[in-house]
Amino acid sequence: MPARALDGVRVAEFGGYAAGPHVGKMLANFGATVVHVESRAHPDGFRMQYPPYKNGKPGLDSGGCFAYFNDSKFGVALDLKNPRGLDLARHLAAKCDVVIENMRPGVMARIGIGYDTLKASNPGLVMLSTCNMGQTGPRADTPGFGSQLTALAGMCQLTGSPDHPPMLLYGPYIDFIASTLGALAVLAALERRRTTGNGAHLDVSQYECGLMFLAGPLFDFHASGRVAQRAGNDDPGAAPHGAYACAGGAWLALSCWSDAEFGRLMEAIGQPALGRDRRVVDREGRRMHAQLIDTVLAGWLRERCADTAAEMLQAAGVHAHAVNTMADLFSDPQLAVRGQWRRRSHPVIGEQAYCAPAFTLSETPAEITRAAPTLGADNESVFRGLLGLTAEEYAAYQAAGAFD
Amino acid sequence: MLQGYTVLDLTARLGWLAGRLLADLGADVTRIEAPDADRGGAEWRALNVNKRVLLLDAAETDGLERVERLARSADILFCTPRPGDRPARFLELNPRLVVVAITPFGLTGPKAGWLASDLEIMAAGGAMSLAGEPDGMPVRVSAPQAYAWAGAQAAVGALVALHHRGASGKGQMVDVSAQSAVITALAHAPTFVDISGITPTRAGAYVTGRSVTGAKFRVFWRCRDGHLNFILYGGGAGRHTNEQLVGWMRSRGFELGPLERIDWSRWDPTIVTQEEVDVIERPLERFFATLAKREFLEQAHRRGMLGYPVSTVADIASDPHLAARGFWQDVPGPDGPGERHCGAFVVVDGHRAALHSSETRAASAAKRIR
Numbered sequence: 001m002p003a004r005a006l007d008g009v010r011v012a013e014f015g016g017y018a019a020g021p022h023v024g025k026m027l028a029n030f031g032a033t034v035v036h037v038e039s040r041a042h043p044d045g046f047r048m049q050y051p052p053y054k055n056g057k058p059g060l061d062s063g064g065c066f067a068y069f070n071d072s073k074f075g076v077a078l079d080l081k082n083p084r085g086l087d088l089a090r091h092l093a094a095k096c097d098v099v100i101e102n103m104r105p106g107v108m109a110r111i112g113i114g115y116d117t118l119k120a121s122n123p124g125l126v127m128l129s130t131c132n133m134g135q136t137g138p139r140a141d142t143p144g145f146g147s148q149l150t151a152l153a154g155m156c157q158l159t160g161s162p163d164h165p166p167m168l169l170y171g172p173y174i175d176f177i178a179s180t181l182g183a184l185a186v187l188a189a190l191e192r193r194r195t196t197g198n199g200a201h202l203d204v205s206q207y208e209c210g211l212m213f214l215a216g217p218l219f220d221f222h223a224s225g226r227v228a229q230r231a232g233n234d235d236p237g238a239a240p241h242g243a244y245a246c247a248g249g250a251w252l253a254l255s256c257w258s259d260a261e262f263g264r265l266m267e268a269i270g271q272p273a274l275g276r277d278r279r280v281v282d283r284e285g286r287r288m289h290a291q292l293i294d295t296v297l298a299g300w301l302r303e304r305c306a307d308t309a310a311e312m313l314q315a316a317g318v319h320a321h322a323v324n325t326m327a328d329l330f331s332d333p334q335l336a337v338r339g340q341w342r343r344r345s346h347p348v349i350g351e352q353a354y355c356a357p358a359f360t361l362s363e364t365p366a367e368i369t370r371a372a373p374t375l376g377a378d379n380e381s382v383f384r385g386l387l388g389l390t391a392e393e394y395a396a397y398q399a400a401g402a403f404d
Numbered sequence: 405m406l407q408g409y410t411v412l413d414l415t416a417r418l419g420w421l422a423g424r425l426l427a428d429l430g431a432d433v434t435r436i437e438a439p440d441a442d443r444g445g446a447e448w449r450a451l452n453v454n455k456r457v458l459l460l461d462a463a464e465t466d467g468l469e470r471v472e473r474l475a476r477s478a479d480i481l482f483c484t485p486r487p488g489d490r491p492a493r494f495l496e497l498n499p500r501l502v503v504v505a506i507t508p509f510g511l512t513g514p515k516a517g518w519l520a521s522d523l524e525i526m527a528a529g530g531a532m533s534l535a536g537e538p539d540g541m542p543v544r545v546s547a548p549q550a551y552a553w554a555g556a557q558a559a560v561g562a563l564v565a566l567h568h569r570g571a572s573g574k575g576q577m578v579d580v581s582a583q584s585a586v587i588t589a590l591a592h593a594p595t596f597v598d599i600s601g602i603t604p605t606r607a608g609a610y611v612t613g614r615s616v617t618g619a620k621f622r623v624f625w626r627c628r629d630g631h632l633n634f635i636l637y638g639g640g641a642g643r644h645t646n647e648q649l650v651g652w653m654r655s656r657g658f659e660l661g662p663l664e665r666i667d668w669s670r671w672d673p674t675i676v677t678q679e680e681v682d683v684i685e686r687p688l689e690r691f692f693a694t695l696a697k698r699e700f701l702e703q704a705h706r707r708g709m710l711g712y713p714v715s716t717v718a719d720i721a722s723d724p725h726l727a728a729r730g731f732w733q734d735v736p737g738p739d740g741p742g743e744r745h746c747g748a749f750v751v752v753d754g755h756r757a758a759l760h761s762s763e764t765r766a767a768s769a770a771k772r773i774r
Contacts, residue, residue, distance in 0.1 A: 005568035018591065030564050049639055049674065050592070052600040056616065058674065064599040068592040134751065137728040139705045143641050144712070147611065147623075151633035152701075152712035154720055156624070158546045159535055165609045165624045166631055166714050169545065170534035171591025180556045180588060181425070185750040187563035188405040188429040194570055200405065203751035208731055211720065212421070213552040215746045220446035221717040222732075222744035228717055231546045233523065241523060243532065243541050251542050253527035314518050321524040323542045325533045326594050327603045329587065332528070337513035340584060341594075353598045358553075358584035359561040360510070362577040364568050 004031025005364040009190065010386075011098040012037060013073075014089075014113070016044035018146065018172050019130050019206060020102030021069045022179035023186065027098070028072035029357050029366045035074045035092060035382055036373065039085070040404055043077075043375055044070075054349045060375050061348040067372035071344065071354040075373025076382050077403055080111050084402040091387050093118045097193075098186055099127045104143060105135045115201045125199040126189040130182050134205030146172025146206060153210035158217070161232045177213055178206035239286035240265075240293050243323055250306035251323035254297075254313060261318055262286065268316035269300040346371035379403050405752060406431035409566070412474050413455060414462065414483040417548075418582060419506040420451035421555025422482045426562065427454035428748035430757060431480070434458055436471060443738075447548075451555075453735060453745050454759045472497055479569075480504065480562045487517040492577055501575040502565040506558045510581035520582070525550035529586025534593060536606040553589060554582035611635055619678040622685050624714065625692040632692050632700050634711040636684060638673040641710055646671070648707040653691050661687045735761040 009032040013024045021036060021044070028034040038044050046066040054062040076092075079085035090113060093099050099118060101108050108114045108129070115127045129135055132144035150156055150173045151166070160167035182204045189200040211218060217228035233242040233253075239262075241255040256262040259282055266275030274296060280286045286293055301309055306322035313320035324332060330341060330353065338360070341353040354368045383389050389397070397403065406429045413423035413435040427433040433455040437443065443457075460467040475481055475494045480502045485491045491505040505511055508520035509528070518524075523544055526532045531549070532542035561578035569575055587594070596602045604612070610620040625632045637645060646668045653660060662683050692700075697713035704711050713719065726732065733747040748757045 003568070003572070005564045007571075009567075026560065045639060050614065051616065051674070052596050052602065054599060056600065058616075064595040065592045068595045133725060134729055136751075137725045139725045141708075142705050143708060144710055145635075145637070145641075148633045148635065148710060148712045151624075151631075151714045152720075154715050154717055155545055155549075156633065157631075157714050157716050160537075160543060164537070165626070167535055167543065167606075167608060168611060168623050169531070169589070170593055170604070170606075173589055173591070176588050176591070177552075177556065180553075180560060181749050184425060184556070184560050184563060185405075185429070185752075187560065187567060189752070190567060191409070191563065191570070192405040192407075195408070200752055201754075203754070204749070205729070205731075205751075208726070208729070208746070209749050211726075211731075211746050212425075212556075212749050213549055214547055214717065215421075215424075215450035216445075216447035217547045217717050218720065218746060219450035219743070221721055223446065223449075228547060233541070233543055234546075235521075235523065238521065238523075243523075243527070243543070245541075251527075251532075253523045253532065253542075253544075255521055255523050257521065314515075317519070319519040319521055319524050321518070321520055321528045323527040323532045324530045325603050325605065326530055326590070326597045328533075329530050329594055330597060334509050334513045334515040334528075334581075334583065338510055338581060338584065340587065349599065352595070355587060355594070356584075357561075358557040358582075358588060359504075359578050359580040361561070361565055361568075362579070363572075363574065364565070364576065 003364055004367065005361060006030040006032040009033070009098065010096040011035065011100060012092050012096045013100045014108065015100070015102035017046050017102070018069055018175040019178055020100050022176060023100050023128065023130070023182045024073060025069055025071060026179070026183045026357065027186070029368065030364070033074070034072070035076055036070055037076055037078055037089065037092070038375060039079050040077050040375065041079065047375070059348070064349060064352060067346060067349055067352055068355065070372035072369040073373060074378035074382050075376060076379050077376030079401060079404045082401050082404065084397050084400040086112050088383060088387070088397060088402055089113055090118070090121070093125065094121045095387060097124070097126060097190065099125060101128070102130045105129070105131060105140045119199060123199060124193050124197060126186055126193065126202065127199070128182050128186050128202045128204060130178055130204040130206060132206050134208065135203040146175030149206055149210065150174045153207055154214050155210065158228060158230050160230050162230055166230065174206055174210040178204055178209040181209045181212070239283045239290065240297065242294070244297050244301045246301045246306035246309060247303050252301055252306045252309050252320060253323055254318060254320040256318065259283070264316045265313065265318045268313055268318060269297070271296055342368040344368055344371040347374060376403060405429050409479045410434070410477065412436070412478040412481045414471065414481065415506060416484045417447070418508070418551050419482050419484045419555055419558060421552050422504065422506065422558040422562065423455055424451050424453065425556065425559040425749070426480065428757060428759070432456070434474065436460060436462055449743060450745060453762050455762055457762050475501060480566065482506065482558060482562070495575055495577060499575055500569060500573065502562055502569060502578060503575065504558050504562045504578040504580060506554050506580045506582065508582045510584070511579045522548035522550045525582045525586055528583040530590055530593070531586050534590065534604065534606050537608040538606060542606060550582050550586050553585035554580055557585040557588065615674055615676055617675065617677050619676055619681050621673070621681060625689060627692050627700065628694065628696045630697050631714040632695070632697065632711065633714055634688070634692065636673055636681065637710055638671065642673070643668045645709040645711065648709045649688070652703060652707060658691050659687065663687055730756050733759045735759050737761070
């Protein structure tokens with residue numbers, strides 16, 4: 001097996017759902033050893049609260065949602081309310097380079113594994129604390145889910161048509177912004193540790209991470225007082241710019257960013273005269289006569305296959321792509337060539353497609369090393385193997401209820 | 405945290421965020437900009453603050469030589485190559501360099517040369533199919549998101565490769581697909597296709613996929629000055645939220661109707677039917693219509709409830725929580741008056757790194773090069 005970029009990095013993860021575990025998954029896919037810590041009394045919320053389940057039957061180990069974010073990791077069950085379980089959690093953190101947690105601020109300290117405690121025995125520890133509002137501030141203790149935080153952070157207000165209510169972006173959209181930036185912060189802290197030996201406590205507010213994705217409109221408000229509004233699929237820089245219905249319920253997204261590109265679009269759909277029409281020869285004109293252009297495009301696309309139309313328009317030098325559905329993501333030839341989905345076998349779920357990273361590395365490729373762990377599946381290999389407990393010690397912890 | 409590392413930013417709009425993120429983490433980022441480029445737009449200013457800016461035309465021999473000289477001593481290079489460009493040539497100049505190429509579809513594959521802006525990338529990545537009215541047109545977010553997803557993933561890719569260089573001494577190519585980066589945003593939607601043969605689709609102002617009965621839950625509720633986001637959840641947090649909301653309504657003397665009879669400790673959103681959901685949601689709709697956004701935010705926090713108002717950028721700009729955390733950073737602008745920016749996204753050991761104005765660094769970069 002080729003070397004992987006994060007070989008040798010050890011990560012322990014406390015928490016659940018998306019915001020913490022997705023950070024660990026990204027690191028695991030590049031070779032980090034990641035241990036996902038849960039307990040039998042409090043399993044990861046993604047195990048039981050979100051479908052889909054294998055054969056539609058909810059079960060701790062049958063959930064595709066949990067599995068999707070926890071491939072390539074080891075799974076342990078530790079009772080952190082049991083002194084012996086807590087003891088093992090501390091040992092684990094002492095052996096790790098990184099601890100990731102996404103509980104409410106103060107919960108880790110209350111359990112007895114706060115940053116100050118862990119740092120005392122592991123000064124090089126990088127700890128990522130990620131939560132809705134960050135570790136400090138007047139609303140720091142707000143509980144919250146990403147699907148709602150996406151509304152507070154401005155994305156929902158900017159989605160949909162101006163005369164309709166705001167729209168959801170599917171799922172906890174903002175959590176994945178925060179997990180991506182959280183992984184980035186962890187990697188930066190590991191770089192600093194390489195030169196200084198010092199660890200770090202990283203306070204990531206999922207809210208603030210989300211705002212980085214709207215940095216432009218926020219800047220604009222501060223500079224000019226302009227309040228960005230949702231505009232359907234319009235864009236001030238292009239005309240046309242939208243989605244059009246195609247055959248079989250599919251849609252095509254297309255846009256023209258110059259007058260020449262509009263000319264090519266009209267040539268490609270057999271309307272060269274409209275391409276030269278004085279009314280629509282520039283962007284201003286095309287915006288004014290949007291209905292005329294939309295009608296022509298809608299007529300051309302209505303009975304066409306979206307993928308075929310996209311290929312034709314791309315060949316003519318026009319921005320275009322089918323609106324991929326979730327099913328289309330599994331048949332898109334581009335994603336297939338790039339190995340977006342990797343099927344791995346899970347003892348309860350069976351074959352499942354796991355998501356590969358968004359980038360490839362030429363020398364140290366990513367890998368989905370294994371399907372997600374069943375609850376507590378790796379207790380023995382982690383605590384005996386990684387932590388080096390003897391069989392007797394392990395049995396004693398077990399008898400004391402550390403793994404309940 | 406990245407003090408001592410140098411980054412060269414040769415990107416078009418697709419990659420701007422990548423360099424900004426590394427600059428916010430302490431790297432010394434030099435952005436190459438064409439002399440005639442418009443540097444006044446909100447997106448440019450917001451995503452290129454904290455970088456040095458060097459004005460030169462990389463298409464001219466003289467400019468190209470300067471870029472190559474910078475690439476020889478840089479640690480990371482971000483670029484957004486067009487078809488025919490060969491980003492690997494930078495790695496030949498400097499084998500220790502981490503070369504990050506950001507393109508809509510990646511450097512390989514049948515669509516490697518395809519044209520795509522934010523709209524087409526959001527379409528290709530599946531995000532548009534999940535946003536919009538159920539029977540209506542798929543929509544994108546009105547402020548570009550695909551560029552941010554690509555830029556953020558590019559920054560991660562850069563540091564993953566940099567980590568490997570720490571061990572091996574060797575740079576490498578990082579090939580970022582913006583289409584794949586958008587897939588990150590889809591949560592676990594793809595897995596429904598895979599495990600259940602169900603293709604999740606857009607649900608407008610509702611959330612679906614939570615109950616085995618297929619019931620949909622309302623998300624957006626009209627309030628006095630806009631909309632609120634509130635969802636009936638289960639689990640410990642959902643139970644607490646629902647109990648608190650009913651208590652709040654009761655304290656206001658609000659007609660509870662069927663809510664009076666519900667035992668939230670037994671209520672389970674994963675099995676409820678649409679009819680049961682509708683009955684609960686009716687009185688909530690009437691109550692929320694009486695509230696203002698900020699009032700909901702404050703009360704929900706005080707009561708430990710899940711749910712948030714639907715903010716505009718103006719609401720966000722005046723949120724006292726962000727001010728208390730020092731999120732906004734003021735830096736000198738090009739014409740004197742200060743500019744207000746989103747600050748660094750992470751607080752490290754209790755400290756948020758200050759931003760530098762891109763302008764004050766332009767002159768020093770130019771001097772350094774000469």
